[in-house]
Amino acid sequence: MAYGMPSSESVRAPEAGARLPSRVEPGALARRLARWSGLFLFLDYDGTLAEIAPTPEEAVTAPGAVGALRRLIGAPGVAVAVVSGRPLAELTGRLPLSGLWLVGEHGAWVRYPDGRSQPLLEAGNVGAALDELERRAALVLGGRPGWRVERKTAGLALHYRQVAPEEAARLLPRIQDLWLRPMAVAGLEVVHGHKVLEVRPRMIDKGRAVKWLLDQRPGLRPVYLGDDTADEDAFAAVAERGGLGVLVARNSRPSEARLRLSEPAEVVRFLTALVAERTGQIHP
Ligand SMILES: [Mg+2]
Incomplete structure (x- = not known):
């Protein structure tokens, strides 16, 4: 394998048991969940409640999503959480809903339905390591346009949606080579997303966060x-x-x-149908 293949890299590719999820219609999915006595609904934000945009700032919550979520939060036997790589403050601004659980930075932070927030999982002190990663990325990128490093409290994201694919293919391995050692020392890992490299502490992932939230609402x-x-x-x-x-x-x-919806607009149709199923209210 290439010298540059970072050993601390965790490509969260689906595991051996992964298979193609079955296509499901939004209404059919809502009817299926109507029968559950208690439901904890978890939603990612970018690509799920909002179409992916050229930059994270330009992403807009899909029309109808906030209203449907507000009604679901009030439905009996339902809890709702949004689980994102974005920092909590951004999520709060985009989803101004009381009663909503928010998980930020892939599980590093949680905001309770009453608005209190706290670190969810101990991220450790990774600030110095993240500084070093930023410095090393800058050595390769040298102010090239289109690249963006987004610093978070417990990680960072290297966005390259606005970079030509050939340039990204050429420079990303060099950056990851330079990141290898400081990431290993600080217990950080890389997750590949849609045109973004996310660096975060190994201890933190959305699966752990989901399990923690489920333990709060048995x-x-x-x-x-x-x-x-x-x-x-x-x-x-x-x-x-x-x-x-x-x-x-x-x-x-x-x-x-196991199942698949096609796009954020379908997620909104599912949420709206779920409101009708769980509250008996029909909203246009
Ligand atoms: Mg997403």
Whole structure:
């Protein structure tokens, strides 16, 4: 294998048990969940509740999503959480809903339904290592346009959606080579997302966060909707807890999720149908 293949890299590719999820209609999925006595609904944000945009700032919550979530939060026997790689403050601004659980930075932070927030899993002190990764990325990128390092409290994201694919293919391995040693020393790992490299502490992933939230609300059965590699841990976690994973993707691909919706607009149709099923209210 190439010298540069980082050993501390964790490509959250679906595991051997992964298979192609079955296509499901939004209404059919809602009817299926109507029969569950208690439901904990987990949703990723980017690519699930919002279409992927050229930059994270430009992403917009899908029309109708906030209203449907507000009504679901009030439904009997339902808890709702949004689980994202974004920092909590960004999620709070995009989803101004009381009663919603929020998980930020892949599980490093949680905001309770009453608005309190706390570190969810101990990330350790990774600040100096993240500084070093930023410095090393800058050595390779040298101010090239299109690349963006987003610093978070317990990780960082290297966005390259606006970079030509050939340039990304050429420079990403060099950056990852330079990151290898400081990441290993600090216990950090890389997860490949849609045109983004996410660096985060090994201890943190969405699957652990989902299990922690389920432990706070025993008796609820989980459903998790997500679109990206980082969601695979959560799909596996809900399967382990007797729940259901739903991949949001226009094209099928192997996943730990068992079902598939095609896009955020379909997620909104599912949420709206679920409101009707669980509250008896029909909203246009
Ligand atoms: Mg996503």
